[in-house]
Amino acid sequence: MAVLSFIEAIHLAMKEEMERDEKVFILGEDVGKKGGVFKATQGLYEQFGEWRVLDTPLSESAIAGVAIGAAMVGMRPIAEMQFADFILPAVNQIVSEAAKIRYRSNNDWNCPIVIRAPYGGGIHGALYHSQSVEALFANTPGLKIVIPSNPYDAKGLLKASIRDEDPVLFFEHKKAYRLIKGEVPSDDYVIPIGKADVKREGNDLTVITYGLCVHYALQAADRLAEDGIDVHILDLRTVYPLDKEAIIEAASRTGKVLLVTEDNKEGSVMSEVAAIIAEYCLFELDAPIMRLAGPDVPAMPYAPTMERFFMISPEKIERAIRELAAF
Amino acid sequence: MAVLSFIEAIHLAMKEEMERDEKVFILGEDVGKKGGVFKATQGLYEQFGEWRVLDTPLSESAIAGVAIGAAMVGMRPIAEMQFADFILPAVNQIVSEAAKIRYRSNNDWNCPIVIRAPYGGGIHGALYHSQSVEALFANTPGLKIVIPSNPYDAKGLLKASIRDEDPVLFFEHKKAYRLIKGEVPSDDYVIPIGKADVKREGNDLTVITYGLCVHYALQAADRLAEDGIDVHILDLRTVYPLDKEAIIEAASRTGKVLLVTEDNKEGSVMSEVAAIIAEYCLFELDAPIMRLAGPDVPAMPYAPTMERFFMISPEKIERAIRELAAF
């Protein structure tokens, strides 16, 4: 089994799906000749030609809207937003259109699109190349939001997203692209959307998180294991709609829950996770539900001092776990 | 003291503010000659002239963006979005621009705009004239989101919003416009943004809600009082950023909490309210935190059967309270 980086896994999933099904095509800014600003689509233009790896005008709303139109008549578009921050001009197409097409037509039409976008910070991207935007969409029935944490999941979840009959937002942490490597089988596996995954079994305390923070939480857990603190880690993988059962099970297992997101704290995906726990397994808890998140400021600043202040790190997670464990 | 309808209170607040400060102006679709599709601005075009009550082209992103530009150089624009559903083309201007202008310029520039929009259902508005969109914005530091529940609050909060130094989204339940009447002083009072308000004191159970649902909760509480169930009602009034202290106090007071919103349940403002309670006063609770909300479907259908199925009503609140009280 090959060891691939996160972005190589993304690339492989697209390549395999395009080989499998000629209805699958990619569109976005600089995805063609340049192969994407992060090189996720490198080589695909050469392999599949310019119509299947289409460089679009600089218009996110059109990228989403054109993808929606093509999907309605049977194509399987994968739209790339260059940075998650730049999905915002396309919100109306995504929320008013893609998410509501099946429902509003009473199941007559559907809209199988995937919108991929690199999110997250810690790469000196400043305010507009560092944001987590999932919460903005995580109140939109009709959408699914997938955020993988490692190369294996990335490949399997992206394939599942491309084959899904409904619109999927697929966010990839840009710091994970080259940082995180892992074994990725070359066979055609898919990982079901909507299912969270236990990334580490433990009995003292539960961490629920997603994306790059899973990687950080695993690092923190390894260190804490040396001190006899046994951490259970649940990777949400799909942040909307949430996997309630898995959340309830993970929270109940240890009775102490730390929720971690790189997003701003108030109104994040973790608010819903906390609400689920408080609704379904409140009496299993031995401590208040703790959230570790970005501060409630607009976005991550550029200067390294302030960027570090904002970012989640293994150290911050470790500190929070120690505090909660001591409760 | 005059008894005014909700929309008359909104109208009065704008009129008084425009008389007080000539930097205040209104812009939006059909706000001028027509006086707005709900007549909120009726008569203002005649009183203040076409430049201060400006009919704009059908372009929400420009309405927001032009308002932002004018606000940066000292004006006090009130932008009307014809329906909250149609704020979505302006999300990029609101989230990327308005909300971040002070922060990104390190306090050099600021953006004192108000964006008003009628939200909510129960008026045969179908999918796109019924939505609650507050949750989409309620993860955006730099923004404030105000949703008043009665005419008195509407006037005082709208005046505070217009005088605020930062961008405020101001959502008005369109079913409340003519349904809800109340005494509104003719003097120049403001109600501080960011403060929740106890609308009914009670000792058995706490309902936390906002907007039209406050009205419904009060109706339910009156009926329940006859059966000896004494309900405490907290009106959030500002749904972002939330008034943590007031939430903690209201939840702790009775130990049983029902959160009510007309929005879809998953990822709503009530998720954050639940998370705050679970974080700060978990051990004061005697029952799981219950949420009553719209179902997780894209939006309210047009047919009366399905619309009623979606909408919150005093009866649904009453039933939920009885269930929680019996816990």
Next chain:
Amino acid sequence: MTNLHHVELGLTDQDVLKMYETMLLARRLDERMWLLNRAGKIPFVISCQGHEAAQVGAAFALDPGRDYIAPYYRDMGVVLHFGMTPRELMLSAFAKAEDPNSGGRQMPGHFGYKKKRILTGSSPVATQVPHAVGVALAGKMQNKDYVSFVTLGEGSTNQGDFHEGANFAGVHKLPVIIMVENNQYAISVPVDKQLGGRVADRALGYGMHGVSVDGKNPLAVYQVMKEAVERARRGEGPSLIEAVTYRLTSHSSDDDDKYRSLEEIAKEKANDPLLLFEKYLMDANVATKEYLEEMNDKIMEIVDDATDYAEKAPYAPPEHALKFVYWEGDE
């Protein structure tokens, strides 16, 4: 009317009678909906009155068995030509379960019917423009020879989505035809407060063919549409057609229409496209007054039948609100 003659356009007498019939059917259905609204039987109407010539003239140049359409809320004339039946339209007006557009979930005017190649539409204006472009892109990628037709109001051409969609089509020379039904108002705002320039002039900036046409004359609209369809099928790219007309009713049943003078409306009613076309048909000896009256009588029966049928049809049950958020398996 101009001095266009249908035979010169390659249309038979039967063709223009069919055009007229569809226009009249649209008008009568629309009028009935207003009555039903005023009687408190349906909550909402948004009207095609004044637009029928543009709609039917344009639709006639398309092939309903092959082409896709992304109509906007006034396009009753377009969807009738594409095969939506009066009963189906009335089911939608009454929000009944059997409505093929949305099963009663959407307001009337929010068309959609997969079998008939009518894309599903929403309320936020202009979002359908990129969709139609996407349909055209899919056709081009798969070497299909269909045309994608999309309409919107002139006010709605000020939305970003119009611009982004039109430019995308222009860059890739896609077989899309955008028809703007310019009825002089966007609710209360007259066109000179909506657009800095003229609608048809926007085509240039997208590298597409642009033309303004008399939208009250179905033959004139048919002519420019036919040319646009031919260009599209030949791979010569998109077109922008501005069909100039006037809205004969208020914006919708919720609008008091106080922003226009009664004189202006009265003057425009004298140029009602239906009256003009009726006169044309008689002048051209295609039909007599009696023939058209008979046609009207038959249409009224159809309208009555559709109304009765829809009024008696059931609503979807309340819990149906929970269905079809996501895929629930193949049927």
Next chain:
Amino acid sequence: MTNLHHVELGLTDQDVLKMYETMLLARRLDERMWLLNRAGKIPFVISCQGHEAAQVGAAFALDPGRDYIAPYYRDMGVVLHFGMTPRELMLSAFAKAEDPNSGGRQMPGHFGYKKKRILTGSSPVATQVPHAVGVALAGKMQNKDYVSFVTLGEGSTNQGDFHEGANFAGVHKLPVIIMVENNQYAISVPVDKQLGGRVADRALGYGMHGVSVDGKNPLAVYQVMKEAVERARRGEGPSLIEAVTYRLTSHSSDDDDKYRSLEEIAKEKANDPLLLFEKYLMDANVATKEYLEEMNDKIMEIVDDATDYAEKAPYAPPEHALKFVYWEGDE
């Protein structure tokens, strides 16, 4: 260069020397930033190289004490003319606390300086167009006679915000000048895959004045800008100026630039606007080679000073990240 002469445009020898000086200063600062980036001292550069003539030519037609500007990320030439100092630009490149644009919060190129009438900018392209229109609207409402100037790249004119902002300005005849710096690429995508039509042709659809100009010649840009400014001040409404040039560096320090041929770049480097203008100044006997070399030496000292100053300046403390989300009281 065309046969334009600065004296005929009402410019003195001092004026054109000042123009050249600002262009050269922008170039040298930009080059230094690349060196600092390659040396690992600053994380990011986005460049003005190739745009200096358009930027400085345009800015020269404005009044920095009166007019507002909403520049985009390449506009170092514009902001230098509006009074931003080399030290300030370097503070921004190093993300230091004293940076007046953002206190080190934003990437370089995200300009903003209230005292100097430079609106604060963001990364999502074209959002500044409606802002500039709003500034112009505020001026018109208050009977002020300033002009609002906004720039963006040609790819960015495909955003909805360009369209919506331009149309708003056209409808209300606002004193806005939109200059598009058309450098032939939006990152890797060449202009023929970006725009269906030509940039300047978009003006017509907004009812505004549109013109395409040689963006490598500051005098040509100055000329059309001056006319646009005069129209704006006379209340004759907005203008769209397309300044045609070429991007001499890669898109940014993160771009490998493999999508353009080396021949193409080499050819364009021969038409570097700085070289062309240098030649013009010498041909017109405004300056000798020695004079310009001396000027360059002085500029290099300024660049050195700015680099040293900024490198030594402190970062904002970590907790400063929490400040200024909302109003915190008057200072």
